[in-house]
Structure formats: C-alpha cells, structure tokens
Amino acid sequence: ADLNALIWCDHSDPALLQPFEEANNVKVNVKEFEGTGAGLAIVEQSQPGDWDVMVIDSIDVPRGVEKGLFEPLPEDKLPFADLFPQVKMDGSTVVGGKRYGITEKFGYNTIGFNKTKVDPADMQSLASLTSDKYKGKVAIYDYYLPVIGMAALAIGKKTADLTEADLPALKDELLKMKANAKLVGEVTASQTALATGEVDILVGGGEWVTAGLAKENPALDFSIPKEGAVLWSQSLAMFKASKNKDLALKFIQYIMSPEGQARLATSSCYWGMPANTKAALTDDQKKVLRFDEQPGFLARAQAYPAPNADLDKKMQDMWTEMLQAK
Amino acid sequence: MRQLVRVVSWLYALAVYGFIFLPVVVLVLFSLQATSFPIPPFTGPSLRWYDAVLSDVRLTSALVNSLLVASISSAAAVTLGFLSAWGFARFVLPGSGLLRGLITLPLTVSYLIIGMGLLVLFNWAGVPKSLLAAGIGHVVINLPLCFAIIYSQMGDHQINIERAARDLGAPEWKVLLLITVPVMAPAIFAGFFLSMTFSWDEFVISFLLTRFDTTLPVEIWNLLRSGLNPKTNAVGSLVFAVSIVLVVLFELTLLRRRKT
Amino acid sequence: MSSNGNSGNALPRAGRALPWALVTPALGWTLLFFVLPFIAMGFSSLTAHEGGGFTLSNYSQFFTNPSYWQAMVNSLQVTAIVTLLSVLLAYPFAWILAEQVPERWQRLALMLAVLPFWTSYVVRSYSWLLVLAQNGVINRALTGSGLVAEPLQLANTRLATVTGFVHFFVMLLTLTIFANLKQLSPSYRKAAADLGAGPVRTFLHVILPLTLPGIMVGAFLTFVLCIGDYITPQILGGNNELLMPQLVMMQIGRRGDFPLASALSIILMAVVTVAYLACARWLKIERA
Amino acid sequence: MTAPLVDIRAVSHRFGQLAVLKNVSLRIEPGSYTILLGPSGSGKTTLLSILGGFVTPSEGKVFIRGEDCTTVAPARRPTTTVFQDYALFPHMSVGGNVGFGLRMQGVDGATRAAKAREALALVGLASAFDKKPHQLSGGQRQRVALARALVIEPAVLLLDEPLGALDLKLRRQMQDELKAIQKRVGTAFIHVTHDQEEAMALADHCVVMNDGRIEDEGPPERVYARPATRFSATFMGESTILAGRVAETRDRTSTVTTPAGPVLVRSALPVGSAVALAIRPEHLMLGGTAGTASLGMAKVSDVVFQGSFKRVLAVSVEDPSLQFIAKLPASATVQPGDTLAVSCDTDQIIVLAD
Amino acid sequence: MTAPLVDIRAVSHRFGQLAVLKNVSLRIEPGSYTILLGPSGSGKTTLLSILGGFVTPSEGKVFIRGEDCTTVAPARRPTTTVFQDYALFPHMSVGGNVGFGLRMQGVDGATRAAKAREALALVGLASAFDKKPHQLSGGQRQRVALARALVIEPAVLLLDEPLGALDLKLRRQMQDELKAIQKRVGTAFIHVTHDQEEAMALADHCVVMNDGRIEDEGPPERVYARPATRFSATFMGESTILAGRVAETRDRTSTVTTPAGPVLVRSALPVGSAVALAIRPEHLMLGGTAGTASLGMAKVSDVVFQGSFKRVLAVSVEDPSLQFIAKLPASATVQPGDTLAVSCDTDQIIVLAD
Ligand SMILES: Nc1ncnc2c1ncn2[C@@H]1O[C@H](COP(=O)(O)OP(=O)(O)OP(=O)(O)O)[C@@H](O)[C@H]1O
C-alpha cells in the first residue's frame, strides 16, 4: 500500500523518503502545499481516507483537530522525551488532553543576510530593515504569518496578542519594509535572491535559508535581533480517516528517528533545526545550524501569530495590499 | 536603398534570433554547471545534474505521465474534433453556426479559467484529482483547436471526393475510414501534433487538477520551488532535446509526404 | 461560401441520425467540461467561503478592495504592453523571413525562430530569471564591458515579466504573421509596384492592410494566453505587483477560497469576452 | 418504342425559398448521349444531382429502368457520376481509384485489378495503373475518373461539366474521346455543360435549360436549325434577332415589319402579333443582293479573322440599335467601315414566338 | 516606318539551369494589339514579366520608346500589367483600386475619383465605384483590373491570360470588349494566351512561342494561312499533316510522295528532302474530284454537327495512320462509314520545312 502524505517541500527530498520506502517496501505519495489554509482546503476536497499524514504548522494543529481530521498520537511509541522542551508546543499540539501533533522541525523567521555586504551590527535591530541604508537590498519572504510576526516584534507587540486593532500599525510597518524591498518571494525565490547577490538581506530568513547554502556561499548568515525572532515549528499529524494507520505511525517514527531527523533537517528544499535533540547530524551540520546556540535563541523567540479565521482573512488582505504597493 | 534594407533586415533578424535564443543558450550552458548556482561564472562542464535528473523517480515518472496525458488527450481531442468537423462540414444542421461557435468557444478562454471551472465542478461532484482529470481539461483546450484546423481544411473538393465514394457504393463507415481520414490525414496530424505540444507544456490545469501523479511542467515547478539549482536546467535541456528530435522527425515525415 | 450549399446532402432516412452522432460527442464534451464548469463556477462565486450561503461579497470585494482591482489594472497594462510589443517585434521579423530570406531557406529560418517554443514553458521563464538576475548573463556582460557601473535591476520587475511574455509571443506571432504573409498572392505586391508604389507604400497600403486580419487573430490569442498566465509573472515579477492569475491562485493556494477564486475568474473571463467582441469580426474560422 | 431508361416525371426542387427546378420532365433512351445545356444557375447540376441521388427533389419522381429511385441512395442506384473536379482519391493509386467501386462490391483483388486495367485501357491509360493522381495531367485525371465510373458498369453515367477545367485544345481532344468511349461501351451518358459547341459535338439528344425549365430539347441539328425559343436561338449558337410585328398574312406566308424593313416569312402568323426573327450568322449575306430577303444596309463595325472564316459585326443603317452578326468565308474582303446591303434566304429565317 | 514602341533585343533567360527564353527578339508597334500565343511552359509569362520589369533577363536588352529599360523597376516603366488573378486589392473599394496608381503619383483625391470614374465608365462599370471587389463577378473584376491599369495611361498594357479564369461565354464577351477598349484608348496591348481562337479574335500581331523561342509571328491571317513551322500549323488551328519526300522538282513545282499518293506543290524543293504538307480543314474536299490535288480515298469515321458546319474525321484507305480533318458545310450529307475521294486545291497546300 502507498502512504499519502500532505507535506511541505522539505519532505519531498528523495534522500529523506527513499530510505523509508525501501525499508518498508512502500511508495510515499506526496503533495506539497504552502499554508495551512491551503492544506486544509486540499483535505476538504478529498475523500475521507485519501490522506494518511500531514505536515502542519505546530500552532495550527488545533484547526485540524477542530475539523475532526486528526487521530491522537501514541505518546509511548514516539521519542517525546528527546525533543527540545521549548518546541513541544503543548499549547497547540495537545487538545482536550490528547496529543495530535509532534513537532519535527523548527527554526526562525528572522533576518538572513550576506555578512560581506552588510554591517552585521545593523542586523541586531529590526529597524535596519526599514532604514534607507538598505533600500533596494532587501527581499521579503512571501509568507504572511511570520513576516507579520516580525512586523509585530518591530513595533513592540507580542505575536500571540495580535488583534484587529493592531492591523493599521502592522500595515504601516509592512509597507515600510516593502518600500525598501526589491522583491517578495517564496522559498526558492528569496533563497536565490540572497544567494546570488540579488539582495543582501532577507526579511523572514533564517537558518532555513542560509544553512543549506552555507557550503556554496559561506558569507550567508542570520541573526536573532534584539527585538527577538519568530519561531516556526512544523508538526506531523495522522489522519483519523487514514486506512493505513500503522504505516502512518511508522512514517512518523521514521521522521522522528535520529536518522530521519538528520535527513529532514538537511533536506534539499530548506534546512532547519531537528526537533529531536538526538538527531544524527554531523558536527559540520550542527555548526551550520548553530545547534548549540539554540537555548539562547529559543528564549528570545515568539511563536507564529495564530489569528482566527476572520483576522486571518484580514491579515491576508493586508498582505495582498503590501504586495500591490509600489 | 535595397542594399540598406537588406543590411537593416539582417541586423534586425540577428537581433531577434539573439533574443529568442538567449534564454535557451543560457539554460543549456548552465545545465553543465559543476556547482549549485546556474549563474556566472561558469564552473563546468559537468554532467552531475543530468545524473541527478535521471535518478529522480518523481521527475522521470512525471515525464512518462506527461507523455501519456499528452498523447491520450490529443488522440481524444483530435477524434472528437474530426468527427464534429466532418459532421458540420458535410451536413446541414440546424443552428450549425451557433454550435460551431460553442465548440470553438474554449479557444477564447484562458487556461486558468478552464482549470478553475473544472476544479470547482469536480469538487462539487466529488471527482478526485487525478491525471485523468487533467487529461479531461487538456481535451477541453485542444478540442476546439483540432476542430478549427480540420474544419477549415474540409473544402468542397473533399465533399465531392466523399460523394464519389458513396456513389461507388461505399457505406458511411467505409467512406470515413477509406476516404475521409486518409484524405484529411495532414490536417488530422497537424491537429494532433499541436495538441501534443500544448498539452505537453500546459501547467495551470495540471497543477489544479492533479494530486501526486502529475505532469512534467508541474513537477518542474515543484522542483523550482525546492531550491535553485542546475537540475532544473538539466530537465529543461533534456525536454528541449527530446522535443527537437520530435519536431525534426515531424518535419522529415511531413516533407517526405509532400514530395511523393 | 458560394458552393457551400453543396453540402446539403440528402441522406437516406436511416442516415439522418448520423450527423448528430458525429457532432454530439464534441458538443457533449464542451457542454459537460466547459459550459457546466462555468455554471458551477458561477454558483460557487456566489457562496461564502466559510459556511456557504448566498452572497455577493466575493464580487463586492473585488470592486471595493483597491489591491484587488489593482491586479486587474496591472494585468490589463501588462497584457496591452506585451501584445503591442510582441506584434511590433514579430511583424518585421516575420516580414524579413517571408520576403528577404531566399525561398529555400525560409522553412529552416522559421523552424529556427520557433525552436525555443519547444522548451518547457516553465523552464523558459526560469531561464529568463537566470539571464536577467543581478549576477546573470546580461548584467555580467554590461558591467564586464564597462557599459554600466552597477548591475541593473532587471529580474523581479514588470520589465522581466514583460520580457518573458514577449519572448514567447514573438515566436507565436512570427508563426502566424509569417503564414499570413506567405498566403498573400505575389501579384498584389507586383501590382502595387507596377502602379508606382515603392516598397514602403506597398507595405503600408497593401501588405499591412491585407495581413491585418491575421495580426488581429494573433493579437487576440496573445491577449487571451497572456492575461490568463500565472507562471511568467510568478517566476519573473518578484511579487512586486500582482496580476489577476496570481490573485486567483493566491486564493486557492493560501486559503483554499474557491468562491473568491471563482468570482475573480469570472471577472477575468468578462474582460476577455470584451476583448473578443472587439475583434470578433476577424476571428471566424471558415472552410477552405 | 422501348421503355425509357430514365424517366424524370414532373420534378421540382427548391433550396429554401429558391425554386431551382420547375416541373421538369425528361426521358432518356438507353445508349443515348444526352447533353444538358444551359447558362450558369439554370439548374443543370441540381437535375444531375437528383439523378445521381445526392439530392432528393421537393416534388416529382425519378424512375430508372422503370423503378422508382427518387429516394434511393447513390450507392444503390445504377448511376455513377463523374465530377467536374474529378474527385479522385488523392491517397490511392490510379488502380486503387478505378478498383474502388468493385472493392465496395466485395470483388476480390485479382479480378479487381484485371477489370481496373481493362477500364484504364479503354480510356487509353493502361500504363498509369500504379501512378498517383497528382502525377497525371488534367486530361489524364479526367479519363481516370471516367474509367472509375465505367468499371462498375452503370446503366447511366452522369458527367457534370467534365471538361470545364481543361484548356481548349485538350477539351476538343477529350470531346472526341468521350464520344468514342460512349459508342464503345453503349452506356447512356448524361453530360452537363454550358458550352454550346461541346453540346453540338457530343449530343444525340440536347436539352436546353433556362431558369429551372427545359426550354427546348431534341437532336442538336434540330435545336440549332429550328430553336423553339428565343433563348435557345441565342444560347445554342449566335443569331441576329429582328424584333417585328406581323403586318399581313396571305397563303402560308406573312410579312413582318422589322427595323430593317419588311421581311417575308414562310408561316401563317396572326396579323398584329409581335414576333422575333432569328438568322444564323452563316446565313446572313453581306454585299450584293444574293438573298431572297433584303434586310437593308449596314455599316461594318468589326471584322475578326477566325481562321476558317471571318466573323463580321455590322450595324444597321436603318436602326443603329440593330446589330448583324455574320460569318463570311476567310476569303471575303469586307473591311470595317464598309457599308453593305444585308440579305438572307427567306427559308433560313427562324420565326420565334416571342 | 516609325520607331518601334517596344524593342526586345536578343533576350535570353534562365531560371537556374533551365533555359526558359532563348534569344528572343521582338518589336511592338504603337497602338497595336499583340498576342503572345503558345503552349504551357513556352515562356510567355516570363517574356511578359521581363517587359513589365518583374524579371531581369539573363541576357539581352529591352527598349521602350527607345530607352533601355532592361533593369528599370516596374514602377518607373511606362508599362502596366493586368494579372491573371486580377490582383485587385480586396480591402479597397473598386474606386480605391482604380485610383491607386494615381494616388501613388500624388494626384489629389478629387481628380483621382474623377479619373477613376472615367476609367470605370470606359469599361462599363461606372456604377461599381463604391463596391468591394468580392461583390463583383469574375468578368467585372477583370474589367476593374483593366480600368486600374489603364487609368495611369501606360504606353504599353501587359495582360497575362486575362481571360483564363472566365468561363467560355464570358470569355467570348470579354474578348469583344477588350478589343473595343483597346481601339478606343489606342494603347499598345500585349496579351498572353494559349487559346488560339482568342489570338485570332484579338490580335493585330500574333507571336507564336514554343519552348522559349518565337516560332512564327505576323498578322493572324498570315500565320493561319501560311504558318512558318509545323508547330505553328497545328497550334494555330487544326491541320491535316502529310509527311512526304520530294520526288521531283521542275519549274517552281515539286512532286512530293505522301502516304496518300504523289502531290504536286508550288515550290521548288530540294529533291529527296523530307517535307510536311499541311492542309486546313476548310480546304479539304470530300467526294467528287473538285480539287486540283487528289489525296486518295478515305473512310469517314465521325461526323460532328457544329451548327454552322460539320467537322468530319476520315481515315485514309491508303494509310490507316493518316487521319483527315475536314470542315464541310452544314448542308453536307456525309455519313460515318462512307468512303469518299479526298482532294484539295494545290494552292491551299502549305509546305512546312520539317
Ligand atoms: N445547396 C444549395 N443551396 C441553396 N441554393 C443552391 C444550392 N445548390 C444550388 N443552389 C442554387 O440553385 C441554382 C441552380 O444551381 P445549379 O448548381 O443547379 O446550377 P447549374 O446550372 O449547375 O449552374 P452552373 O453552370 O453554374 O454549374 C443556383 O441559383 C444556385 O445558387
């Protein structure tokens, strides 16, 4: 039987999937999506049982649970003890006392930059992103939640507390960023822009951009500025209607295993911190990911904003407006 | 004066050729790049990205999918187009002008809209996304094309040829098989070939209507979004090479046809 | 048209069903997979994203939210520029191929001119990104030769989107215009020359007006394909502005908002229809 | 008298509002060569299509060999059509074309090839068996179309302007061949043309059509010499037409007043009635007073040498709107500008009821 | 004698390897109507294109009004061409078409319209000014093309098979009109055709071409009555051809041995040389012994009534490969199967150097 997985692009790396496929003699069918909204829409358009596992923003796990999509995970069969405690995200992954998601990978939406082209000291403040000094040298990662989160940090708000009342100030901040920006791009476009010198700074960048490119371009780096950074964290969840729950569990176990974690962390689409502290990473890889600095980073990081449906739509419209701004 | 026109023409033509070939040359050149960024300086030549492409199962199966969808949907489009063109050209049907307009209408609609419509319809009807769904979409865009090409070639001369066959005792299906199809073969072939080309290259409908088994353009799009590297150049160059071989074959067979 | 009447075939009574049997599959297909989806999309566009129910809000959003209708303005601007530029570039090129290149080389020259047509469309846009990038071939050449001091911003601009589009449509239009020029009887040209028109006036008074219908067909095709395309602006435009297809895809890709996407598609369709009506008189297919 | 091979009874046909055939009746004898002659749009092709079964008439019936064939499909009629554009199957060899009808009858390959070769030999193209139609000249294609139609031994062969696409020299040559072939095979031919010379060269029976009606029919000599109507007098060869009125009738002879003066004709016509007199060009005499009927004086406006004769146009001095058309021997010495007496023999004057 | 209007001097032309014109020289007089007559591929269009300036000859020169025009562009020559497909500009009205040449000369709108109307009136189409070409019939389009060419008052009008696309009846009618128009305007017309009847109907001067060479030229009467070559004897009207050998020559008379027996001809020919004798159909006599030269007996194989005459084919009894073609008066009573004596007048025998 095949395993049908609704995933982010890092999971489509053959280097990650093939060992699992070979070991279990199955085929993993993957479908990529971008945001949680899109992912849930795909599920809605499918027949029950079409999907087995899903990758989802940790903070959005409750949205899936609300729709009755997910199956609780057997904690005893998964290496919960080995996870970085800060990224277990029990506030989101545990609903009604049951655990529906397990964090597999995390990182920061912060400032990515080319240290040979900018003053690293400037990168300690979010204010630099809107300063004239870097006009036209900036790219913005095209995903509204983390970048809105960064805008919130820049105006001194907590990402968890955002309400509709904050939108005008956030919009102001976003428009200022846009005025400085050369482009607003998805994963590859923004990575490419930074790597090829199209821009020197990526708003929303982080290890997920710079780590994978470190070999090619060691000048790429990221910082956690004094205002803090936005923590991204992705979880795995299993579908209640899955016809292959055993296999689904095996898959989650594989991803959470030290080998699986190492492969996921360094997958071709983007790198990121493994949630499992025991991930079988080489020293070089750990260094690139700044494995050892994590405790300090995590302390200053805030989670993704988690708007309700109404605010979410408003945020997206605000984002559209930012894109259209000249 | 004539000389001047000649010189200016040459320069202009060269400039346009340059414009047309610039991205292709760059594409192929940097597919041979040894490092991960397909931008200058050139670090190749190396075949590692070709290697990577050929060992990527998703890409190769997408290639097979694309060929399947393109050939089957084109065959369907050309069959439907041919039959209807024949019907409209040979018989007086009430409201013929309007019905012909209806068949050609999708030609005037953007692919995105056709894809969106099918997506909404299939959602509503509970039809799952699949290559088949994308293939249906491709028939929608190619049917009017095949119809228009074949219909425009069905002149009165062909009408008399068919009448002659009937007159000599051929039943309708023999007229179709022995006369109309062979006589219309060039137009049928042209319709099929164009459909293949369009289907082969179509992105948005396949993107909206497939799930994991998808077509090459969608897979290339996915590849693009998983990081900039010369693998994309390598796929592109391979596709280009295969297409050129097909086009040259097409030309040769067509030319031979014309000569005999 | 004169002898079209010939087609008035008298079939034996048993054969009366045949014509319908021939055209029904195509008509059925079109009704089922083109007209019906349209109706479905129409219904969908009148429902609310969350919770269903009849609403006009998907349409009113478009008209009241400037960042939405700005996408239409952008689309129309880009499409107009692309169509115009493509025709202006392709016409002289097709003319040179048809009239300046010796007959025996014309096929080859034309083949060569449309060869890149057969690279994958997605890959073609991506290649332009490489060409236009900050460190791309053009900027390297410009800075390397000292023509400019700083690399120009070419990628991630409307210019880049337009370039990618024009590249594709120059090939398409060259094909159609070339075919049109070749169809003209050589005696028109001879007659004009004979009556005292120089090359310029022959072109202006005879060749151009006679190829105008072909140009219109090509231009309309360009319009339809360009205004509905997602790939090129998405890859080359750098999200510095949104075009309609991007806005539509965003509704699906980001939020799965099919009703809004449907409404936007229908609005886009309406604009294409207006364009169609504007050049309808040139867009007939007739039998040879 | 034998039963007619084809019997068209009171056939009328309309395309939409347009009445194209108006109550046409016609009988075709076995082994005859019938020509349907008439101007463009007169309904010739429509009549032929009704015979071939491609069009079902709005009214009337068609009997072939005594059987009602009005609604029988083309394939099941004992007729075959040779189309003006030949309608050869371009993808088949000449042999394949000629053998097609037999193939449809289920005749086996060898017999088919033998019969096709025979038919090709009949039209003088024995060597073309393996060629493709596009390798043949226009005249050769014509003959292949003929062989293809003849090989299935139809009772009636229908030809729609079979020579229309050929140039004059080839047309003449093909006329001779068509006639010879028809004599050899004995099949009834019905042949549409608008060329009156072709009609005279080929027809046993000539049917003149105009505006959906049969104006005149009969052996071509009769139709030429004694046309039934004014239309047929001008369409079947040229004529000088004198419009006149009957002034006096005595003994079986009438005097008609015409613009060229009073003319005696050998018919008893009602006095006061309007008549038209037609005179064939070869019967007009210019200069001298050789003819028994004088037609006044005329000024020669044009003399055209046509090889074996001279065609002369002359304008009546009495009425400049009257133009005489005459054929004089090549040796005649008239010049444009000459004013000459015009006359003819009373016997040659054709009286047309106007 | 006045200087010729057009003087073609030793023109040769090759397309690649193919020699299409071989050393052609020709003079055209002002106001004349010249016909270039010849079979397909004989180089007529090429010669006309060289005159019009669309083709520059490989060798030789073209003088028009004494000026060397060999390499002058079409626009700057005093010639205008009427194309076989008319080449009317479909997007312009008839008036726009006719006025086009004047517009190119910078003539103002009002004058242009006036002149265009005049030219249209000349060709009998005054009312068509505002129509589009596609609204006209073939013959009308032809006349518009003529008006368009004439309005700029060329010294020479070139017409390439101007009537080729018209049906027979219309072609005849347009021949009369062309001739009349040419007389009215006085422009020299050079007209290409492969229809010998058209040539005779129109030409003042007839040029017979074959295989890139001029075979014969002169007034059509002369070319018909005394063709210079065997080709011209069969192309310009039919002839019976007797191949023979000169047996004896005495005084200015020779005896030629032919399949039909010895024939006397009035020329001193070298004894033993091969000659061909041509006899026009209207000069052959059948039955009786009216002619001065006896041609033996022949069996009538076909008699075709052609209205004003009968065309008779007869096979020589002496040599069945010899076919006589004769024109007899309509009143003749020969029947197929009759065996008759064939003769002609010695004076009518045309001697062709073989
Ligand atoms: N299928 C049809 N529908 C409508 N009108 C028709 C059709 N076929 C013929 N006609 C009209 O019927 C009339 C007679 O046509 P038909 O073809 O029989 O004439 P014809 O004598 O063969 O003329 P021609 O010499 O031009 O071939 C014409 O006016 C023609 O326009």
Ligand SMILES: Nc1ncnc2c1ncn2[C@@H]1O[C@H](COP(=O)(O)OP(=O)(O)OP(=O)(O)O)[C@@H](O)[C@H]1O
């Ligand atoms: N542009 C050309 N290139 C090569 N060969 C040519 C060209 N034009 C004409 N020919 C050849 O030259 C020869 C003479 O052609 P031309 O058109 O002068 O003949 P024509 O007497 O006008 O014949 P037709 O009566 O068929 O029009 C033909 O063999 C033709 O194939």
Ligand SMILES: NCCCCNCCCN
């Ligand atoms: N959700 C943002 C985390 C950063 C990495 N982005 C990957 C997005 C895949 N679609």
Ligand SMILES: [Mg+2]
């Ligand atoms: Mg007809």
Ligand SMILES: [Mg+2]
């Ligand atoms: Mg010619």
